[in-house]
Amino acid sequence: MRILAFDIGGTLIKSAIVDEDKGLFNLEEHSYPEPGRDGILNILENRIDYYNSEIDGIGISTAGLVDEEKGVIILSSNGIPNYTGTKLKEMYELKYNKPVWVLNDVNAAALGEAHFGAGKVYNDFICLTYGTGVGGAIVINKQVYGGKNGFAGEIGHTVTHLNGKKCVCGLYGCYNDYASTKALVENCSQVDFSIKNGKDVFDAFSKGDIKIKEQIDIWIDEIIYGLVTVVHIFNPPAIILGGGIMRQEYIIDEINNRLKNSILSGYRDVVVLPAMLGNSAGLMGASYNTLRRKCEKK
Ligand SMILES: [Zn+2]
Known part of the structure; x- marks a missing residue:
């Protein structure tokens, strides 16, 4: 067919x-x-x-x-x-x-990864994608869990900053506005005006720009705040991270290391890996x- x-x-x-x-x-x-x-x-x-x-x-x-x-x-x-x-x-x-x-689109990408990509060997996992916002999908038994109305998994709108920035959804301090690639690019562009996108950020990083590395490290902590919640709620075997920026080895390695130091010991066998299908x-x-x-x- x-x-x-x-x-x-x-x-x-x-x-x-x-x-x-x-x-x-x-x-x-x-x-x-x-x-x-x-x-x-x-x-x-x-x-x-x-x-x-x-x-x-x-x-x-x-x-x-x-x-x-x-x-x-x-x-x-x-x-x-x-x-x-x-x-x-x-x-x-x-x-x-x-x-x-x-x-x-995030549910479709999660389903693709579940059957043909990074999630192939897992029955259950959480998929998060980082771009202009943060999208999320919960995969249980190789299927996307929708909740009552089919909208489950909007992890981007969990609040990680009390009284934080106003989000498009109307809430303040959503994960979206701190952990998205857009947030990283905005923060880096305040340090270096020539930075316009994720590629510029990692070009500067690979040239050893200390100030940009500092911003990346702060941003990785923002990512971790959301993942800590996800891990403690779902106890997933794996978390798959999508978005072009997650192909950077430094990011995935740092996330794995820092996450293990931020969660209770019983959860530490969780694996964080980049999406495969791009x-x-x-x-x-x-x-x-x-x-x-x-x-x-x-
Ligand atoms: Zn929001």
Whole structure:
């Protein structure tokens, strides 16, 4: 069976064909010609029309809060105009007469890692992704645990700083605003005005910039505050960290060392490891979900 998979982000849509036997191919990246719902739907329909005769279903990973049973965007978290309320599943099942399943992007990436990536050897783990915010997913028995409304795992909105910065969610002091890659870049750019992104941070670090290393070390402590909570609540065998920045060896090594010194002794066999699938995790997870759902229906 073949699934056409999409990964819809704030500025870019990725698409690929995932074949049950041959894996992922024809990976393409599409930037929006126009930001917002219409731009997204144009790209999706263009690719579905193109591959329609070759595919058995469609799997979509998308930014935002998603009703995964109904395939509806409940809230477009990164402000994609007019995207909230879009009924992707209903629209495309009617139009193309193929199964369509939609997942939140962090849940899709976690599912991808669970079956094809760093989580392959674990039944249970916690997946956290660090970027403009911090996303989270709880994987139990190789499935993402959704909670009552399907929104479980928003670890980015646990409060780690009393009376801290105001978060987009309305709370103050959320983990998001201290442990995200965005927070690290902002802090480093105050020390060195030329720093614009995560790559700049690690270029400076690898040249031995002491002030940048200081900022990175403070930021790693911020990461640890969240992980300590996660470990004590879930006692997971593994925590998988996604986001480009987690490919830095120094970060993962430091997190493992510092975490073990910050948690109770009974929990210290937890392993923290970087995600393996990188950019294709969401596509792999979304296609796996559609394949599984399609087989269940038979
Ligand atoms: Zn928040």
